[in-house]
Amino acid sequence: MLSIQAMETYAKRNHITGEEAINIFYRYQVFEKIMIQHEYLHQVGFEEVMNYVEQIIQEDLHSLTVFHGTTKRFEQIDLNKSHNRRDFGVGFYTTILENQAREWAYRLSLREKSKGYYVYQYSFEEGDLLNIKRFDGLNKEWLEFIRKNRSIGGLQHNYDVVIGPVADDNTMETVQLYISGILTADEAVGRLRYNNVNNQISFHNKKALESLKLVRRTFYE
Structure with a gap:
């Protein structure tokens, strides 16, 4: 690498x-x-x-460019509108890959039968006061972290920001088998070792959102 x-x-x-x-x-x-x-x-x-x-x-x-894909136009981020049982818990999800954000938004527009979708670009200013959790790869800690947030729901941690791999279509089957108890953690990690995954950065409270500055909003039809 x-x-x-x-x-x-x-x-x-x-x-x-x-x-x-x-x-x-x-x-x-x-x-x-x-x-x-x-x-x-x-x-x-x-x-x-x-x-x-x-x-x-x-x-x-110390600034990092991140992207958020959605079918909704908004001025302010509202965590109350976040979906439950997400990988890293309820929060505002972004990625450092613009194409990935656009792909997510496009797929969402197909499901919702929307006429278009948006990609928001933000500048993330990482401050020393932020409590940030980083996952370096698809390991046992990451797997258990996702299990808690997806099975229990809500926010099963006290981090402001979480950075790590996405449990997408390539990995979700294995993650679900682990959550269901069919695979052990070692077996699941062994299977996940061969997956190529993308990145996500999630923001979970007001302090975290204050570190984001909107750069631009692009609409696609």
């Missing part, structure tokens, strides 16, 4: 431990920003990738 290779190279070049490099990459959201630019970065040389990483860290960029 490109982000892991970049992190290991950064640690080696700066004579720091892998753990220290991971903390730096999390602090400056390097993993997320590499994912945003993954199509471009896979087309350039590795040195250009490392230049991009150095620029992120040196410029202390």
